[in-house]
Amino acid sequence: MQRLLLIGVGLTGRPYVAAARRLGVRLHVVETEANAAALADLVDEITVCRGMSDEAWYEAASDAARTARPDGVVAFSEPHVLAAALVADELGLPGPSLKSAVLSRNKALQRARFAAAGIGQPEFLVAERLADARDWAAERMPVVVKPLSSAGSAGVELVADPAAYDEAVERRGGEGKLLVERAVTGPEYSWEALVREGKVWCANLTAKETTGPPYFVETAHRTVAEVDGEARDRVAELGAAVLDAMGMDTGIVHLEFRLTPGGPAVMEVAVRTPGDRLMDLLGMAYGIDWYETVIRMALGRELPPPPTALCRTASYLPSAHPGTVAEVQGLAEVLAHPAVVEAEVNVAPGDAVAPLRSSAGRVGQVLLKASDAKTLEAALDEVRGTLRVTTR
Numbered sequence: 001m002q003r004l005l006l007i008g009v010g011l012t013g014r015p016y017v018a019a020a021r022r023l024g025v026r027l028h029v030v031e032t033e034a035n036a037a038a039l040a041d042l043v044d045e046i047t048v049c050r051g052m053s054d055e056a057w058y059e060a061a062s063d064a065a066r067t068a069r070p071d072g073v074v075a076f077s078e079p080h081v082l083a084a085a086l087v088a089d090e091l092g093l094p095g096p097s098l099k100s101a102v103l104s105r106n107k108a109l110q111r112a113r114f115a116a117a118g119i120g121q122p123e124f125l126v127a128e129r130l131a132d133a134r135d136w137a138a139e140r141m142p143v144v145v146k147p148l149s150s151a152g153s154a155g156v157e158l159v160a161d162p163a164a165y166d167e168a169v170e171r172r173g174g175e176g177k178l179l180v181e182r183a184v185t186g187p188e189y190s191w192e193a194l195v196r197e198g199k200v201w202c203a204n205l206t207a208k209e210t211t212g213p214p215y216f217v218e219t220a221h222r223t224v225a226e227v228d229g230e231a232r233d234r235v236a237e238l239g240a241a242v243l244d245a246m247g248m249d250t251g252i253v254h255l256e257f258r259l260t261p262g263g264p265a266v267m268e269v270a271v272r273t274p275g276d277r278l279m280d281l282l283g284m285a286y287g288i289d290w291y292e293t294v295i296r297m298a299l300g301r302e303l304p305p306p307p308t309a310l311c312r313t314a315s316y317l318p319s320a321h322p323g324t325v326a327e328v329q330g331l332a333e334v335l336a337h338p339a340v341v342e343a344e345v346n347v348a349p350g351d352a353v354a355p356l357r358s359s360a361g362r363v364g365q366v367l368l369k370a371s372d373a374k375t376l377e378a379a380l381d382e383v384r385g386t387l388r389v390t391t392r
Contacts, residue, residue, distance in 0.1 A: 001026050002299050003068060006043075007061050007084045008076035010035060013273065015280075016074060017042050019292035025299070028070065030060045030083075054105065057083035065091065072298035078149070081105055081272050094196075094298055096271040099247040104271045108148045108179050114266055117245035119238070121266040122181040131169045133180045138162050140182040142213075148177055154358040158183055158213035183213075186260035188267070189225060191239050192274060192282060193253045194290070196297050198243065202306045204282055205235060208256075211319070215357045219317050220380070221276055223285045224309040226373060231259060238264040246271075250297050252290070254278075275359065277367060281313040284341065284369050312376045316366040316383050317359075318345075323391030325351045330386035334366060337386075339379035342367040345389060353391050363389050 004020050006013075007030045017039070020027045028045040029036075036046050047067070049060035061073070061083040073093055075084035081101045088095030096104075103110050108126045115121070123140065127133035130145065137143045137159070145168060147155040155175075159165045172178070188208040194201045207225035210216045227235065235257075242248075242255055246269070254274040256267040273279060279290045286307040296303055325347050334343045345364035347353060354361055366383050370376035 002071040003028060004295060004299065005030070005061065005064055005070035005073040005084075005087065006076065007057060007073065007087075008080035009039060010076065012275070012277070013076040014042075015289075015291040016076065016295065019289055019295050023292065023295060023299075023301075025295070028064055028068065030057065030064050030080075052079060054079065054082045058086055061087050072295065072300070074294060074298050075101075075272050077275075078105070078270060078272055081270070085271075094250040094300055096195075096251040096253075097247045097249045100249070100251075100271045103246050104269065106148050107146060107268050108177070110266075110269060111179065111181075113245055114242070117241060119241050119245060119266060120260075120263050122184050124179060124181045127178050127180055128176070130172050130175070130178050130180070133178075134162075134165060134169065137165055137180055141165075142183040144181045144183050145172070146179050146181070147175070148179055154360070157215055157357075160213070184258055184260050184265045186258040186265070188256070188258050189227075189235070190221075190274065190278075191235060191253075191255040191257070192278065193239060193243075193255070194251075194293055194297065195243060195248055195253055196250050196303070198249055200239070200243070201297075201303060202286065202288075202293075203236075203239060204285070204309075205232075206278065206281075211356060217319070217356050217359060217361065218276060219319065219362070220315060221278060221281065222312070222314045222373075222376065223278070223281050224312060227259070234264055235259075238266070242266065242269055252294050276317060277315055277365060280367060281315060284367075285309050285311055285313045312370050312373050314368045314376055314380055316368070316380060316387075317362045318364050318366070318384075318387055318389065319356045319361065320347070320353045320363050320389040321391050322353055322355045325349050325353060325389060326392045327388075327390045329388040329390070334383050334387050337368075337379060337382060339368045339370050339375065340366060340383065341369050343383075343387070345387070347389060353389075 027043045047064040085101030190206045193203040205225040207222040209220035255269045343366040
């Protein structure tokens with residue numbers, strides 16, 4: 001029986017556990033003490049991680065690999081990427097490559113690597129302190145400020161003018177290194193690819209909706225996104241160039257970019273499970289389990305023929321005005337909609353809603369599936385008009 005080492009699970013990584021069980025794999029999980037107890041009856045072995053840093057995850061993953069040599073290793077989310085890549089590299093197992101993992105964990109390193117490779121992206125500066133980039137930013141307003149390593153739009157904000165920049169310096173001056181970028185415009189997309197030994201096995205284009213400036217929190221996703229032929233070719237070229245620049249070998253890639261008037265501009269890239277239930281949307285759209293496929297690649301197993309899209313899917317990620325929740329309306333009606341696969345609201349009357357500055361501030365999620373884009377759009381409109389979280 002093959003052994004899989006899964007680094008990180010949380011709640012949304014549970015489909016990896018289910019997929020490993022279907023494949024008849026012995027599953028060893030690395031998790032924090034807070035999350036380990038809930039997994040005790042679902043996995044074969046657990047190694048507890050003593051912290052949330054890259055170093056802590058690697059320490060625990062290395063201990064787990066010494067306990068019993070795995071046949072494959074999978075990282076769930078961004079904090080787990082480097083630990084998984086180190087173990088895979090040490091044991092000669094399939095993985096994205098150490099280079100890809102290091103780049104995934106640091107947006108400034110991505111910028112430097114893509115600049116060297118001639119890949120389209122915003123003009124940027126790495127600032128030891130935000131105040132150090134004041135003069136550079138003043139000539140390029142508006143600019144986007146972001147942490148070097150984060151996910152879910154956390155810490156990302158657009159700064160529109162010098163006065164707003166001075167306010168950001170006052171507010172964020174103690175954060176240390178930050179990435180400052182010239183803001184670019186154009187619709188946002190993500191490109192998800194399953195890659196084996198450097199070659200794309202399956203790729204998908206997802207259209208994004210966000211709150212826009214200043215925080216750009218994602219509020220909806222649509223797969224399989226449709227673009228014209230020229231744009232489609234440019235996206236394929238961008239994906240190939242990014243994979244080559246990263247030295248990507250085997251695993252999943254989540255590339256975010258904007259289609260600007262001058263061509264695609266990379267926002268960031270990661271070699272781990274995309275968030276916002278994208279894996280579930282992709283599974284419905286293509287008729288394959290993307291979690292299971294990631295495990296198959298990690299274990300060196302055979303893959304079926306590459307799939308083609310069967311339908312269109314979407315997620316709606318509602319938000320609410322800051323305040324105290326007064327009422328949740330329309331959830332039952334949304335659940336009854338023929339295009340809705342799943343829907344939930346994670347707040348209740350009396351709960352506090354903070355200002356929306358990252359994905360953690362959203363108040364629910366709805367997954368939808370339809371035979372074509374037009375039907376999907378109509379369903380999304382109905383869901384938006386029906387589901388309401390009111391606050392006072």
